[in-house]
Amino acid sequence: MKTRFIPLLAVLALVAGSTHALAAADEKLKAAAEQEKAPLIETLRDMVMIESGSSDVEGLKKMADFTEGRLKALGAATERRKTTAGVGADMVIATFKGSGTRKLMLIAHMDTVYQRGILASEPYHVDGTKIFGPGIADDKGGIAVVLHALKILKDAGWKDYATLTVSFNPDEEVGSIGSGEIIAELADQHDVVLSCEPTAASPPAKNDSLLLGASGTATGIMKVKGRASHAGAAPDRGRNALIELSHQLLQTEDVAKSIPGTQLNWTTAKAGTVRNQIPEDAEAGADIRLTIPDGIAKLQAAIDAKLKTRLVPDTETTVNIVAGRPPFVASDRGRALAQEGQAIYAEIDRKLDIVEMTGGATDAGYANRSGKAIVVESFGLAGFGYHARDEFIDTNSIVPRLYLMSRMLIEQGKKK
Numbered sequence: 001m002k003t004r005f006i007p008l009l010a011v012l013a014l015v016a017g018s019t020h021a022l023a024a025a026d027e028k029l030k031a032a033a034e035q036e037k038a039p040l041i042e043t044l045r046d047m048v049m050i051e052s053g054s055s056d057v058e059g060l061k062k063m064a065d066f067t068e069g070r071l072k073a074l075g076a077a078t079e080r081r082k083t084t085a086g087v088g089a090d091m092v093i094a095t096f097k098g099s100g101t102r103k104l105m106l107i108a109h110m111d112t113v114y115q116r117g118i119l120a121s122e123p124y125h126v127d128g129t130k131i132f133g134p135g136i137a138d139d140k141g142g143i144a145v146v147l148h149a150l151k152i153l154k155d156a157g158w159k160d161y162a163t164l165t166v167s168f169n170p171d172e173e174v175g176s177i178g179s180g181e182i183i184a185e186l187a188d189q190h191d192v193v194l195s196c197e198p199t200a201a202s203p204p205a206k207n208d209s210l211l212l213g214a215s216g217t218a219t220g221i222m223k224v225k226g227r228a229s230h231a232g233a234a235p236d237r238g239r240n241a242l243i244e245l246s247h248q249l250l251q252t253e254d255v256a257k258s259i260p261g262t263q264l265n266w267t268t269a270k271a272g273t274v275r276n277q278i279p280e281d282a283e284a285g286a287d288i289r290l291t292i293p294d295g296i297a298k299l300q301a302a303i304d305a306k307l308k309t310r311l312v313p314d315t316e317t318t319v320n321i322v323a324g325r326p327p328f329v330a331s332d333r334g335r336a337l338a339q340e341g342q343a344i345y346a347e348i349d350r351k352l353d354i355v356e357m358t359g360g361a362t363d364a365g366y367a368n369r370s371g372k373a374i375v376v377e378s379f380g381l382a383g384f385g386y387h388a389r390d391e392f393i394d395t396n397s398i399v400p401r402l403y404l405m406s407r408m409l410i411e412q413g414k415k416k
Helices: 002-012 019-048 057-073 136-155 180-187 241-252 295-307 332-347 395-414
Strands: 077-082 090-097 103-109 125-127 130-132 163-169 192-195 208-211 216-225 262-271 281-290 316-323 352-355 374-376 382-384 392-394
Touching: 019 057, 019 130, 019 136, 019 395, 057 077, 057 090, 057 136, 057 163, 103 136, 103 180, 103 395, 136 163, 136 382, 136 392, 136 395, 163 180, 192 395, 208 332, 208 395, 216 241, 216 262, 216 295, 241 262, 241 281, 241 295, 241 316, 262 295, 281 295, 295 316, 332 352, 332 374, 332 395, 382 395, 392 395
Parallel strands: 103 163, 103 192, 192 374, 208 352
Antiparallel strands: 077 090, 090 163, 125 130, 130 392, 216 281, 216 316, 262 281, 382 392
């Protein structure tokens, strides 16, 4: 197979004046992508059968063993790097050395949101062009695109890069709490980072896409201190923290609507320990999304102003906002790269959309934090149902996504 695809690189390296030659080269690359479709599906099945929730140390080790073995087979030097927080699972970092000048990086994640035993109720199965399984789209499809695009390029003898780094982390679904800083550090050493989260399938999306923006995250913690008393004999002597918590939740529920680029949703709450006692403590948690750099400060100020109005006297309420993953907002260079992706899709008569922003959060935020590298998101497979039941990928996306990743790497390697 190797000798069959070597001419592809020679043709792609020709000056762009020969449009006929370029079309012929594209057809060869497309044929290589079509040849990898069945092996990619096998890889997907193997990975889905490894349950790898973010807290599943055993499953994450199996995923790290699997992906490291595949990357070694492709010729990479590999490293297992311990995450700095969380359950202590390993990142897999692979390095390829080439003969070019550009430094390229691919990122995806090995963990899923699902708990151990999910395969019993949500098994891997095929229904027409859809393949179902926990984590199959988010993000084992992204890992599969990386592995099989690199296989296509290895068979073609492509080495037009100085360094090509692959990073697979084990904690993206819990905010990359132990890998985010490592991803940011690695990204700053590269010219281009392609992040391989999934693109939305149809429905709801009409076309495959690339993503230029994703929310940052933060956690809000509201605590109310009241006073305990007997709920039957002396309720008036107490200061009900649960009632005050409810009041403050209602006061602050819409506070983010006045601050563009922020979103706040109270999602958890707890109060009291026994039925017959006025609760002296209550607590709530919020999911916060941000697309502006000063969003936390603005939210904190707006919430603190609301907290001054109390319903239950002699209670004290505080809200603390803890920053998580930074927002991802692509640069003009990132937008230009996504537009190159549109042109690549057009070569195979497919339309590629550019999505400006999603409420989800991804590791592109860490990769893009300093602005040194060009970062674009969603080079994974088309799928849907992530973080829910019936997660699937659409097999019709496999060839176009392999073609896109392979062509994109080739074109980025040419640049100086």
